[in-house]
Amino acid sequence: MGQVEATTERVVEGNPDDVYAALADYTGTRAKLLPEQFSEYEVREGGAGAGTLVHWRLQATSKRVRDCLLEVSEPGERRLVEKDRNSSLVTTWTVTPADDGAARVAVTTTWQGASGVGGFFERTFAPKGLGRIYDAILARLAAEVEK
Secondary structure (H helix, E strand, O other), X not given: OOEEEEEEEEEEOOOHHHHHHHHHEOOOHHHHHOOOOEEEEEEEEOOEOOOOEEEEEEEOOOOOEEEEEEEEEEEEOOEEEEEEOOOOOEEEEXXXXXXXXXXXXXXXXXXXXXXXXXXXXXXXXXXXXXXXXXXXXXXXXXXXXXX
């Protein structure tokens, strides 16, 4: 088994604190940002940043579905970490200032991949697929905060 990583980022026209607040709002904004690959979204505890427990199903491909139960922490300024209780999946959202009062939003997801031939294909193709999913989330985030 090897670690698999998917990373993407986008500059969003908006104050970094406002952009971060939108990402950390699991009871409101976050649900609006999720594309069709996500289903069964439910906030089970908390709802704003650290202490939130959120559930969703992520259908990355027609055959690959992950049932995720994520614990949210905030280990640093404008940084959200979502750790899945059901797997090794960890997603980190980081919002930093960009030029002209904008915000740079980076998202990185890591997990322990399969071994052998299956692992090779997972390490090769999963990051690209997940990157496309996160690109869609970031586009929706931009549309939401740039209103």
